[in-house]
Amino acid sequence: MSYFLPQLGNQFASDEREGSVDGLDPFDLALRSKHNFVSEPIHLPSTSKPSTSKPPVLGRAAPSTVATFDTGSVINCSRRLAAKIYDSKIKSILGTTPFEKLTSLRPKLQVIYAEFLKLELDYSLLQTQVENYIQNATNYISMRSNFASRMTSEAKEQRLADVDTKRGQLMEELEQLDLEAKKLKESLEGIDAQRAQKQHFHVYLLQLMYIIIQDASQRFPTRSLFKSSSRLRVDDQMLELCETAGTKTLRASDKKKSVGHKFDDVKQKSEHHPLETQK
Structure with a gap:
């Protein structure tokens, strides 16, 4: 109307x-x-x-x-619908792409922007939002990489400090083992000297007893019974002395062996210890 x-x-x-x-x-x-x-x-x-x-x-x-039939209204509606479709497509692409690969999407985005130009639509706001999103993702990747590298360096420094502390403890233990090895070596040398001295003394006693028995048998040849009995007693005493000397010698030998084994253990530990320190 x-x-x-x-x-x-x-x-x-x-x-x-x-x-x-x-x-x-x-x-x-x-x-x-x-x-x-x-x-x-x-x-x-x-x-x-x-x-x-x-x-x-x-x-x-x-x-x-x-x-x-309003052709202008239909064209505008079609343009708005196409813009919504392209907008959804861009958001879908950005949402399914990892942050590390967002920069490689620029050629595809340029193709979509060209379609907006064909439709005579203003896409400047959308382009700004997309570029800001890509830039924020790039900044996040850089920040995450820097944080990871910093954490890696801090972890390495902490591990190095722990290794240095453990190395100091192991060096102290090594010094203690060296002192124990020296003490054991000195004790072994003392035991060897005592054993040699005792063996020499026992041999001297046996020789002295034998000389005494020979001298007694020459002085009292008529006392056969006494001679035989005294000789038996002297022989028994000599046998007892020999057994005592042998027992002491065996004990000294056993003690030396035990000390020797202990010294070998300490020596093996001292030999393996530098390897553990290097690790």
């Missing part, structure tokens, strides 16, 4: 410029189809009446039932 009212006003203005006072001519009403929208019949003036009669009264126009 709003479409036909201006045309109706224009028609009235043209009629006034042509000098028509009584309204439209009946012949013109019959020929012009654009005035068929009048819902009520038009009362035409009679030819017998003078020309000063009033113009006919027009009725109210009926609402239009004709649907117009």
Whole structure:
């Protein structure tokens, strides 16, 4: 209705410029189809009446039932739909791509931006958001790498400090083992000297006893019983002395062996200890 009212006003203005006072001519009403929208019949003036009669009264126009096809609106809707599709596609690509590979997506994004240009759409805001997202991801990767490298260096320093502490402890233990080895060596040397001295003393006693028995047998040859009994007693004493000396010698030998084994253990530990320190 709003479409036909201006045309109706224009028609009235043209009629006034042509000098028509009584309204439209009946012949013109019959020929012009654009005035068929009048819902009520038009009362035409009679030819017998003078020309000063009033113009006919027009009725109210009926609402239009004709649907117009707005191509501009359809194009705009299509553009908005395409923009939403491309926007969803970009977000899907960014969401499924690891941070390390986001920079490699720029060629694909340029292709999508070209499609926006074809649709005559402003994609500057979307491009800014995408670039900010990629830049933030790059900064995050750099920060994470720096943090990991710093943690690695700190862990290495802590491990080195622990190794140095353990090395100091092992060196102290090595010094203690060296002192024990020296003490054991000195004790072994003392045991060897004592054993040699005792063996020499025992041999000297046996020789002295033998000399005494020989001297007694030469001095008292007539006392055979005493001689035999004393000789038996002397032989028994010599046997006992020999057994005692042998027992002591065996004990000294056993003690030396035990000390020797202990010294060997300490020596083996001292030999293996530097290897553990190096590790």
